[in-house]
Amino acid sequence: MGLALQIVEIAKASIPAQLADARVQRVNLKVGKMAAVVPESLRFCFEVITRSTALEGAELFIEEVPVVARCRACDHEWTLNGPVFRCPACDGVNVEMISGRELDIVSIEVEKD
Amino acid sequence: MEIKVVRKVLDVNDTMAARNRELFRSKNVFVLNMMSSPGSGKTTTLEKTLALLAPDVRCAVIVGDVCTTNDADRLARSGVPVVQVNTDAFGGDCHLAAHVIEKAAMDLDLDQADLLIVENVGNLVCPAEFDIGEDARAVVLSVTEGEDKPLKYPLMFRVCDAALLNKTDLLPHLDYDKAAALENIRQIHPQMPIFEMSARTGAGLAPWVEWLKDQVKHKIR
Numbered sequence: 105m106g107l108a109l110q111i112v113e114i115a116k117a118s119i120p121a122q123l124a125d126a127r128v129q130r131v132n133l134k135v136g137k138m139a140a141v142v143p144e145s146l147r148f149c150f151e152v153i154t155r156s157t158a159l160e161g162a163e164l165f166i167e168e169v170p171v172v173a174r175c176r177a178c179d180h181e182w183t184l185n186g187p188v189f190r191c192p193a194c195d196g197v198n199v200e201m202i203s204g205r206e207l208d209i210v211s212i213e214v215e216k217d
Numbered sequence: 218m219e220i221k222v223v224r225k226v227l228d229v230n231d232t233m234a235a236r237n238r239e240l241f242r243s244k245n246v247f248v249l250n251m252m253s254s255p256g257s258g259k260t261t262t263l264e265k266t267l268a269l270l271a272p273d274v275r276c277a278v279i280v281g282d283v284c285t286t287n288d289a290d291r292l293a294r295s296g297v298p299v300v301q302v303n304t305d306a307f308g309g310d311c312h313l314a315a316h317v318i319e320k321a322a323m324d325l326d327l328d329q330a331d332l333l334i335v336e337n338v339g340n341l342v343c344p345a346e347f348d349i350g351e352d353a354r355a356v357v358l359s360v361t362e363g364e365d366k367p368l369k370y371p372l373m374f375r376v377c378d379a380a381l382l383n384k385t386d387l388l389p390h391l392d393y394d395k396a397a398a399l400e401n402i403r404q405i406h407p408q409m410p411i412f413e414m415s416a417r418t419g420a421g422l423a424p425w426v427e428w429l430k431d432q433v434k435h436k437i438r
């Protein structure tokens with residue numbers, strides 16, 4: 105619920121003044137595969153809290169971002185298929201996540217009626 | 218018409234969390250965020266932990282609960298200041314957000330505390346995303362939950378600094394594959410210390426309490 109509320113707040117604030125009565129058709133998100141987000145529940149919360157607002161019926165479009173990690177020991181960079189943070193090149197465990205935690209609003213799409 | 222936004226969904230929370238972190242630093246208090254599924258044993262572990270920390274470490278507690286005050290009552294018996302946050306008042310949230318912690322902290326005398334422990338709402342999903350300004354995070358997992366739980370909630374286990382495998386007193390009665398559970402945690406976070414314990418009997422608590430004391434000492438010296 106917290107996440108959906110934040111998304112709605114940001115989306116509303118992003119509607120330009122000259123389009124104040126515009127309807128938002130779509131909200132584009134970038135969500136890392138490691139982000140603690142369950143798309144179905146996010147969509148459900150979003151739908152509930154946008155009823156009778158400028159965002160009612162808007163689609164939540166989620167672009168998934170793969171998890172990429174880098175080994176601090178040998179600089180190897182790779183894309184993870186599962187949550188295994190061990191370097192496949194040197195077996196090192198000092199690994200940082202370069203991407204995969206994203207939780208960003210990229211854009212909104214509006215239509216003036 | 219597409220309008221570029223490019224903002225972090227958790228922008229506002231992150232900003233508040235940074236403010237909390239600054240407050241806790243200025244008050245010289247170490248903050249621990251305790252998380253787990255419902256019923257893994259956060260409150261029980263905390264009760265035992267508080268007893269072992271006194272009198273060396275002066276503690277305070279913020280406990281989040283969806284609607285009851287039971288946990289706060291239990292913890293208050295330890296004699297430490299406890300603030301209860303009913304997340305219901307904030308829309309039945311399944312996590313504690315930074316602004317909730319900021320408000321709760323106002324009801325505590327942080328000058329009198331070295332360690333503030335936050336018992337988060339029982340949930341392995343959202344609390345992993347919501348920074349509250351803490352210095353360390355601990356996740357409690359009990360042996361009555363599936364061995365694959367870490368794999369289902371990898372972010373939680375990745376962002377935590379310690380894992381507590383609780384209810385080990387029940388192991389003789391279960392066919393729990395402890396080695397598999399430990400391996401699943403290690404895959405996600407190889408360097409994270411894992412403390413096996415029974416909050417009920419107190420077995421295995423000492424190493425965890427020592428670790429925590431060490432963390433606190435490092436920050437507040």
Ligand SMILES: Nc1nc2c(ncn2[C@@H]2O[C@H](COP(=O)(O)OP(=O)(O)OP(=O)(O)O)[C@@H](O)[C@H]2O)c(=O)[nH]1
Binds near residue numbers: 416
């Ligand atoms: N056998 C056994 N039971 C335990 C242990 N630790 C906790 N319990 C029991 O597990 C139940 C839940 O414990 P709590 O400490 O309330 O768990 P919690 O994580 O605080 O629960 P919520 O705050 O509701 O999410 C209680 O009935 C405890 O008595 C343990 O080490 N062994």
Ligand SMILES: [Mg+2]
Binds near residue numbers: 259260261288336
């Ligand atoms: Mg509890």
Ligand SMILES: [Zn+2]
Binds near residue numbers: 176179195
């Ligand atoms: Zn490597």
